[in-house]
Amino acid sequence: MIARWRWITNQLTKRLWFRASLFSLLGVATALLAVVFRDFIPESLPARIGADAVDKILGIIASSMLAVTTFSLSTMVSAYSAASSGVTPRATTLVMEDATTQNALATFIGSFLFSLVGIIALSTGAYGKQGRVLLFAVTIGVVILIVYTLLRWIDHLSKLGRVGETIDRVENAAIAAINRRAQWPYMGGAAYPLDLVLPVSARPLSSEQTGYVQHIDVQALGVIAKESQIRLYLEVLPGSFVHVGMPLGHIVPLDLASKDDGNFPPEKIRAAFTIGVRRAFEHDPRFGLSVLSEIASRALSPAVNDPGTAIDVIGRGVRTLTCWAKPQIPSPEHDPGCDLVHLRGLTVDDLFTDFFSPISRDGAGLLEVNIRLLKALISLSQINPTLFRLVCIKHADFLLSRADASLQLQYEKDQLLSLACTMPR
Template sequence: MRARVYEFWELARSSFWFLPSLMMLVGLALFAVTLTIDELHLAGGVLHTLFYSGGTTNAANLLQTLTGAMVAIATVVFSTMMVVLTLATSQFGHRLIRSFMRDRANQAVLGIFLATFVYCMLVFHMVGNDPKNQFVPGVSLSVGFVLALFSTCTLIYFTHHMAQLFAAPEVLETVGVEFDQAIDRMYPDREGDDGAAAPELGHGTQDLIAHDGGYVQAIGIEALLEIAESQGIVIESRVSYGDYVLPGSVLARLHGAELDDETARHAAREYILGRSRMTDHDLLFAVNQMAEIGVRALSPALNNPFTALDCVNRIGRSLAVLITRPIPPEVVTDDAGDMRLIVRVPNFHQLLDAAFMPIRNYGRTSVITMREMLRVIGKLAPLTRRDMERRALARHAETILEAARNGLSERTDLAHIRSCFFDTRRALGDVGIILPEEPDNQRYD
């Protein structure tokens, strides 16, 4: 159940309808409050002089102007969003659409304009045009005027925000923060040693079968743990966050007693599948977003290696946080300490591969990109806590040198990369990983 609620919440906060709809309801509630003040004449005395006190004709004209202006501004805002989004996705990748839609400032600006429009429309409806009904809601009209002024200020902010939002450093920081947040969820900062790795349990007694297809967006850990504990079984998940599941494929393998059909279907529904991947728990997708920015920057169409350089550095910053965290346990136990659930998450070398392999493949002819990758590896080396992380860094350092040998045609460029490799080799040697001066295949002479 919690997984379903989480899925709905993620869809809601990644949409342009949720927050603007809430703000329109706020506009409706504000109208009810101000109209009550007008009808009960609660703003009397000195306060009455602060609000609109003109006739119905002027009030109607003012509200018509405000309402039309809000519609026009909302149209401009939405059109600007679409144009900027089209240009940005062509440069940074279509996966950024979701990150853009999750931006609270864009949702709030659109919501402010729509809420002001709804408010002014309702107030306009209450202005009496009948000679027998000369009711003018002065407080409501004055509040509408203030909202219109505030909306104008919001438009100025929106223009600045849009210009800043799709600058390359800002885009990198946006997706980098998503990666950092995913690391915090999957590799929480806690005291203690690394978590236990899952043992090999064999074939199992029953398989949980997917009845639909899609990317694994969420897994109901608590619900699966409750099922496993109540049935006295172990559930070994065969998929993880971000995996694409085909209809009829195995979601999990059960060890112990077999489940009845209804319980098995209930357990399978705890794997939330969707049409797209989400960065909240999907570490590989989060790092893929950053790598895609670097790959696109290295394409002949853009030819912007400095953005790729920034991308490599931002990835290194996130990985530096990851390698200082304890490895989370793959085994989830019940209150009695018995193993009940196995869920695996990507490790450091998988994330390093996902980040550096595509950038290396497309940037093998870029000296500054290859140099920066070696420098980041050298900076990460003294932060490592485990030999497997050091070996992963060493493997990439050797592969980068090999790629430079195959991709660079100038001797001076290759000599520069060799010099950077020796610096990285020295940093790895300080933590116990001794690299040869050339990769093992000796193809550089």
């Protein structure tokens, strides 16, 4: 699994300010390169090229890029607002991490700073005639980059913040998280025995923060457990809500007769848990399914009244849950050195409850939604009967009970019962 420093680095690179800062530094460095390499340009070349036009080109870039950046930022904020109000606020994070948007804004800001530094250096005479030639060549390259970025940005604006495009992002994030957890069911650690009775020597490790577990560095915990000769039984997973004093896990010495508490480094163990104010998609498959379900429930609300979107989300949920049933690429049972760290696995019942229960509750009065939910459960029971059949029957019974209390026409109830009879029992 991903170590904590790699996870933090990955989070930083998804921030808009990171790419904007990187492109800005690149723009400034590019503008100053002409000063450094001006002596490599032949003295006769400036007269042939006529690089004096670079002043006007840089002025055009500086003024236009400032306007384009301002427009793009306002468009981006509008897209975030549309995703929050039209889909769900939980999906806004994925829209903000859009690479095309970040690259476009970073390119515009970097080009603006490139032209600004170039104008300042030209006014001081730092370039000379040879430096102007090199600056002219680089400026042409920047213009080509700006045109290419603008064309991509214009095409991307037609989709940014739209309901369907945002749902695509949530589905892709949920599928990625489920595939990752299906390959590493215990996040690189060992399985937590279901019938385990902790020994008397087990020490609870309490949380000192309140929030959601976003990441657990199992590799770091494995190193700590090996060095301290302890075994760790974790009680939480990414997505769990913890509060101050709540046990994150239990520490059990390998030598059960040992009474030496000095070998247990609680602060180092707590440092392997990243706790934040909100859930994250990367390592929390249940969160992705919950957000998909929330989108469908929002579409079924009287204020929106869009059962078509709910039906579309149900299909996406089937596609996502199918990833849990597919055989994955063989992987080791646990990371080397992490066999002393025990974690609980996800259950199929939890995944189905996160996705189907809210939609079944909010769509109980709509026949078309109930039919689509039943067909989804039937499909999943056929995809992997061994894994899904019992939980599909359970949720189908819940759906029929809700529909019986909400639907008014007996014909509609009979139609659902007839469809439910086709489910493998």
